[in-house]
Amino acid sequence: MTVLVLTCKQDVTADMVVTELHERGVPLVRLDPADLPGEVALSAEYVRGDFHGHLSTSGRLVSMCGLRSIWVRRPGTPGADVTEQTAWVTAECEQALYGVLRCTDARWMNHPDAAARARYKPWQLQAAHRSGFAVPATVITTFPKVARQFAENHQDLIVKPISGTHPTDPPMALPTTRIPPDVDFTEVAAGPTLLQQHIPKLADIRLTCVGEQMFAARKASDPGQVDGRFAENDHTWEAAEMPARIAQAVRAYMRAARLAYGAFDFAEDNEGTWWFLECNQGGQFGFIQLATGQPIAEAVATWLALDET
């Protein structure tokens, strides 16, 4: 039985898992959906109630019924290399590839349907609250008046993208940013805006959950620091103890989200409370493993290699 890895070629974090799988002798096929059609080819036939088919890339051929697990890591968009009717070809490729893969009995990390839902920030915050996490007060609005009222109520606020993406035309970075309560909110009307109660933090926490395994890491924050990804300091990630109630809440969240993998971000305040900021269903773990030595790639490989048949 084969592990199918869907990711781009330059993904060295995937390499960390591929290396583990090689060492265990687990068959795998790695491909980037962006290379379909072309370097990646597929064929599937509907015969008496079932799809039988195969994928091929770089001289490898894998039967759809021979897949034990599918790891959706950093796949490119199908049809990326076509030059005619690109959007239509992309839609055709996505339907063909992910449609046929949905017909297999393979285990997913993560299933595309679960991943799609788990990307929505409002859904994350609701699921986090229901799972038992502390969640900062948040508003998403296009009403300047609502934004002003929220600022009056909470005083200390941050603004961040709802989608988690950054502007691309032209390319810009949009860090989570602290804003003064008396700022002019008129431009909130120009696009949905996410405002959140600012949590003064002692540290950032990244908790990586792989199946039933959890790896917590902590990185101290400078006073007033908001977005650790854009901070320049000498603080490093270190393995951290996880409060029992956090582990319980993570398990509840993962069940609700139907995720096999999730990277949780928390802000640790001066009372030791871990405030839920987000759960990224495809979050990076390479930098955490390199800094802490936590065997996350090994855990991913173990999950993918598990043969439940």
Next chain:
Amino acid sequence: MRPFALNYARPAAPTPAAPPYAYDSTRQLNVLSDGRPAACEREVLLASGATVSTAGSKTHFDD
């Protein structure tokens, strides 16, 4: 009217230099010029920055 959040945008980081490894389709992972897997070289990975959390990176937003 400019969306409110864009008032806090800053110039994107410059595109990183090409990494010192390349994908080997036979081994299904990236290798250095001497054939060693890049994933086994901690210093190379740290220097390339390819494993860091860069939400909203050029091609992916799942970080």
